């Protein structure tokens with residue numbers, strides 16, 4: 001009888017993550033982000049080799065690859081040892097650190113922190129998101145940027161309301177069938193995915209919870225954490241978010257040195 005006890009989030013999923021996510025537009029996401037940062041005259045667009053970039057919630061390194069391809073100096077950070085094991089195998093020359101959003105403490109500062117694929121929605125307590133923003137701000141150089149995508153409340157409600165994703169895939173890890181069900185709890189306002197995956201030899205189930213965050217909730221949190229410039233866009237057309245937007249991209253900048261001096 002297979003053990004159906006859910007495994008912790010992003011543990012066993014690491015084995016099949018790259019196969020399930022094989023069509024995700026990681027390179028397009030970075031191009032989109034850099035187009036926005038170009039409008040803000042961020043020097044990293046022209047001089048990537050001089051820029052220190054943190055791929056926060058790097059997972060299996062899929063979001064790290066386009067950053068390296070563009071020429072940035074990158075390190076990755078994630079809480080999941082299993083996801084990081086895949087990342088280290090894929091990119092053996094890169095430093096990957098196992099740590100948590102809320103408590104990570106690194107000796108270096110960054111010019112850009114990227115956190116993609118709605119990873120911050122995993123913080124189901126708003127206070128934890130506020131703490132994370134403050135921690136990120138501490139790790140950014142003056143005029144550094146934090147870029148992240150995040151599901152809005154509507155996004156979590158609609159995406160997660162009784163939807164099912166199922167299919168069968170074949171890749172380096174063999175044949176994988178997946179059956180993911182989504183559920184939205186209107187009382188707690190949390191979305192839950194129950195991800196059941198069957199490999200040729202085994203099966204497992206993981207449960208992930210997400211909370212949606214709207215721009216008007218993010219703005220005061222980011223301001224309190226020390227971000228001075230905050231922009232929101234829809235992907236891929238750079239539209240300004242509306243109440244119908246399911247996922248937003250947020251660009252938040254720390255204070256420039258000249259502003260710091262003049263107060």
Ligand SMILES: C[S@@+](CC[C@H](N)C(=O)[O-])C[C@H]1O[C@@H](n2cnc3c(N)ncnc32)[C@H](O)[C@@H]1O
Nearest residue numbers: 010057058059063078079080100101117119122
């Ligand atoms: C959807 S995956 C995204 C991974 C990668 N950025 C990508 O785009 O494929 C979310 C990642 O967030 C990480 N994560 C979730 N909560 C975290 C936390 N509190 N601290 C650090 N990492 C966390 C998970 O371990 C997982 O690898």
